[in-house]
Amino acid sequence: MGLRLKILSGFLALALMLFLAGIWSIYELSAIGDSGQKLLRENYRSIQAAKMMLESLEREDSAILLLLLGKWQEGRTILNAADSSFNAALQMAKNNLTIPGEQAYTDSIARRYKIYKSLWEKPVVSTYKEGNLDWYFREVHRAFLNTKAAVNSLMEVNSSAMYNTATEVRERANRAITPGIIAMIAALVFSLLFNFFINYYVVSPVIRITRGIKQFLEEQRPFDVEVESHDELKELGNLVMTLVSRAGKPRG
Amino acid sequence: MRLHVIFRYTGYILVLNALAMLLCAAVSLLYAERAFAILLYSGFVAALFGVFPLIFVPPTENITNNEGLIILVASWLVSCLLGALPYVLWGAEFTFTNAWFESVSGFTTTGSSILTDIEAVPKGILFWRAMTHWIGGMGIIIFALSILPFIGESARVLYQSEMSPLAMDNFQIRAKQAVRILAIVYLGLTVSETILLMIFGMNFFDALTHAFATVSTGGFSPKNASVAHYHSLPIEMVVMVFMILSGIHFGVLFSAVAGNFRSLFNSPFVRYYLISMGIGILLSAAGLYGSQYDNFPEALRYAAFQIASVGTSTGFATADSAVWPALSQVLLIFFTLQCACAGSTSGGIKVDRIVLLGKAFRRQMKQLQHPRGVIPITLAGRSIGKEVVESAILYIAIYLAVVFIATLLLIAVGTEALEAFSGTAATMGNVGPGLGKVGSLGNFSHISTAGKWIFSVVMLLGRLEIYALIMFFIPRHWKMYSTF
Numbered sequence: 001m002g003l004r005l006k007i008l009s010g011f012l013a014l015a016l017m018l019f020l021a022g023i024w025s026i027y028e029l030s031a032i033g034d035s036g037q038k039l040l041r042e043n044y045r046s047i048q049a050a051k052m053m054l055e056s057l058e059r060e061d062s063a064i065l066l067l068l069l070g071k072w073q074e075g076r077t078i079l080n081a082a083d084s085s086f087n088a089a090l091q092m093a094k095n096n097l098t099i100p101g102e103q104a105y106t107d108s109i110a111r112r113y114k115i116y117k118s119l120w121e122k123p124v125v126s127t128y129k130e131g132n133l134d135w136y137f138r139e140v141h142r143a144f145l146n147t148k149a150a151v152n153s154l155m156e157v158n159s160s161a162m163y164n165t166a167t168e169v170r171e172r173a174n175r176a177i178t179p180g181i182i183a184m185i186a187a188l189v190f191s192l193l194f195n196f197f198i199n200y201y202v203v204s205p206v207i208r209i210t211r212g213i214k215q216f217l218e219e220q221r222p223f224d225v226e227v228e229s230h231d232e233l234k235e236l237g238n239l240v241m242t243l244v245s246r247a248g249k250p251r252g
Numbered sequence: 253m254r255l256h257v258i259f260r261y262t263g264y265i266l267v268l269n270a271l272a273m274l275l276c277a278a279v280s281l282l283y284a285e286r287a288f289a290i291l292l293y294s295g296f297v298a299a300l301f302g303v304f305p306l307i308f309v310p311p312t313e314n315i316t317n318n319e320g321l322i323i324l325v326a327s328w329l330v331s332c333l334l335g336a337l338p339y340v341l342w343g344a345e346f347t348f349t350n351a352w353f354e355s356v357s358g359f360t361t362t363g364s365s366i367l368t369d370i371e372a373v374p375k376g377i378l379f380w381r382a383m384t385h386w387i388g389g390m391g392i393i394i395f396a397l398s399i400l401p402f403i404g405e406s407a408r409v410l411y412q413s414e415m416s417p418l419a420m421d422n423f424q425i426r427a428k429q430a431v432r433i434l435a436i437v438y439l440g441l442t443v444s445e446t447i448l449l450m451i452f453g454m455n456f457f458d459a460l461t462h463a464f465a466t467v468s469t470g471g472f473s474p475k476n477a478s479v480a481h482y483h484s485l486p487i488e489m490v491v492m493v494f495m496i497l498s499g500i501h502f503g504v505l506f507s508a509v510a511g512n513f514r515s516l517f518n519s520p521f522v523r524y525y526l527i528s529m530g531i532g533i534l535l536s537a538a539g540l541y542g543s544q545y546d547n548f549p550e551a552l553r554y555a556a557f558q559i560a561s562v563g564t565s566t567g568f569a570t571a572d573s574a575v576w577p578a579l580s581q582v583l584l585i586f587f588t589l590q591c592a593c594a595g596s597t598s599g600g601i602k603v604d605r606i607v608l609l610g611k612a613f614r615r616q617m618k619q620l621q622h623p624r625g626v627i628p629i630t631l632a633g634r635s636i637g638k639e640v641v642e643s644a645i646l647y648i649a650i651y652l653a654v655v656f657i658a659t660l661l662l663i664a665v666g667t668e669a670l671e672a673f674s675g676t677a678a679t680m681g682n683v684g685p686g687l688g689k690v691g692s693l694g695n696f697s698h699i700s701t702a703g704k705w706i707f708s709v710v711m712l713l714g715r716l717e718i719y720a721l722i723m724f725f726i727p728r729h730w731k732m733y734s735t736f
Binding site for chain 2: 006
């Protein structure tokens with residue numbers, strides 16, 4: 001291989017290593033961006049919906065207590081508003097199914113909420129239910145807790161997915177940095193190696209040839225320089241040797 | 253010492269590693285994993301450092317023994333370092349220390365792991381993990397010599413630098429021929445085991461990675477529960493037979509396969525190896541019967557596998573030996589120190605030296621009875637030179653001293669005493685599992701960073717048979733040409 005190609009190969013290798021590390025880091029960084037967006041788009045929205053459902057359930061529970069106290073007007077107003085916001089939140093969760101098996105959680109919420117709602121939909125005030133704490137604890141509160149548990153499950157599954165995504169983001173961030181670090185270390189070691197070879201196979205032979213010519217010219221000593229590599233420098237050494245031998249027989 | 257010559261020959265080894273990484277990248281691509289880019293990049297870096305010296309340094313036919321030794325150690329160190337790249341780039345459980353530990357453990361065929369969840373690692377990286385065993389099992393340089401035959405006349409020096417002097421004694425043939433025999437036996441064992449494991453229900457990936465780890469007597473399994481994962485007696489039997497075969501001198505094995513079956517039993521080392529293992533299995537089974545297993549065949553099944561696994565320096569597991577009774581654990585420690593025959597892929601002190609030690613002991617007893625008598629040591633009718641016996645005894649003494657010193661160092665950095673001793677014995681013998689938390693179904697993840705570095709140095713000392721690694725770090729051996 002020629003000298004020019006040898007030197008070029010060294011620089012090309014360095015450039016290629018840095019280029020590949022750069023491309024990879026860019027790819028991983030863009031993946032981090034995607035993962036972050038995914039985190040917000042998918043899990044965060046479901047968690048928000050679950051929180052809204054929990055809040056609506058709490059309001060409904062308070063409204064049922066008002067009905068038990070015989071406050072029909074206040075109770076029904078709160079119940080209707082909370083029911084609408086619960087259904088809106090449930091719909092939001094249903095439209096944002098992103099985890100495998102998530103639909104089972106929303107179906108369970110809908111089923112349990114239907115049972116809960118059937119208990120307070122019918123009149124409470126001026127019936128045997130008014131002031132009936134036994135009925136409340138035996139049926140209403142149990143259904144309320146069941147629905148709440150189903151909503152909590154949905155929130156947990158999304159929180160867990162969010163944690164996993166965050167872990168993935170952290171790992172990806174590490175992966176984005178590592179190729180860069182490795183490329184830097186490898187480039188440093190490679191530069192030292194390259195420098196060693198350039199010194200040994202290019203600079204040293206040039207110095208030896210120059211010294212040999214000087215010694216021939218000044219001290220008439222025979223030109224005897226060995227060049228190990230098989231490239232232009234070896235050719236140069238051989239040509240100088242031929243030139244010197246033709247120029248005149250040296251003394252000594 | 254010619255540094256450029258060392259670069260050139262180490263370059264060959266790096267090219268070999270790069271090719272192996274690219275093969276693993278292909279496996280990763282097949283499984284459509286993200287590890288593909290990691291393995292490809294690692295392969296590129298290894299190729300870069302490998303090819304570049306080959307471009308600059310012209311071929312050199314004659315290399316000195318000293319250069320051969322430096323090339324040997326440099327090849328191992330650089331392979332381990334670049335072998336850690338895929339792990340570092342993958343991240344997760346792999347910090348730099350963990351990646352280095354796993355890589356050294358792979359190449360030295362120790363099989364100790366820092367992974368707590370092996371099955372979470374992508375297939376391509378698991379394949380690389382098994383591949384490091386396969387490359388290291390035969391010896392990195394001998395593996396390269398069998399794949400890159402164009403290395404030329406220097407092959408003899410390189411071969412001598414890697415091959416244990418004890419093993420060479422049985423190869424009374426030229427280096428090239430010996431390398432060819434080693435390669436044929438190695439490949440033959442790997443292919444046969446892969447086919448048999450597939451017949452008994454393993455998929456191709458698992459069969460091949462287990463075959464790599466068995467034939468190299470490494471012990472890395474792609475499953476968290478090692479061979480116990482399969483709950484299959486035929487699979488255990490196949491793995492056990494191949495572990496035992498891989499512990500026999502490959503020259504003797506080749507001769508047996510070529511038709512001279514008697515050579516297997518004519519060798520005093522192989523005889524001792526098989527008999528001692530048989531006795532060990534029976535004693536261990538006796539210890540397990542009643543305390544761990546209610547029936548003797550079951551005790552025999554687990555004892556046989558575990559003793560064969562440790563006694564060949566493989567390290568696969570079908571049972572948790574950490575909860576075994578004292579007798580069985582002491583036997584495991586004995587086999588961890590002894591291991592199998594020289595000239596095989598096994599580590600440890602090796603049965604050859606144990607046999608020589610026994611012979612020397614008997615000779616000494618006779619000498620005491622007949623102080624003026626000339627009593628030679630003979631093996632298979634051949635007289636053994638005094639220097640051979642002395643060097644074997646010296647090696648055993650140094651080996652045990654290294655185990656003792658490393659144990660002390662590990663205790664000093666906070667490792668529990670049993671784990672420190674059994675772990676050192678296991679890593680020095682390139683066996684893998686020790687006792688306690690580093691037992692057959694445990695791992696080395698909880699060991700401190702300093703502890704992991706000590707273990708990895710011990711693994712390298714064991715694999716390079718102590719002297720080469722020590723010589724590498726003595727500056728006197730690094731005298732270079734006046735120009736550099």
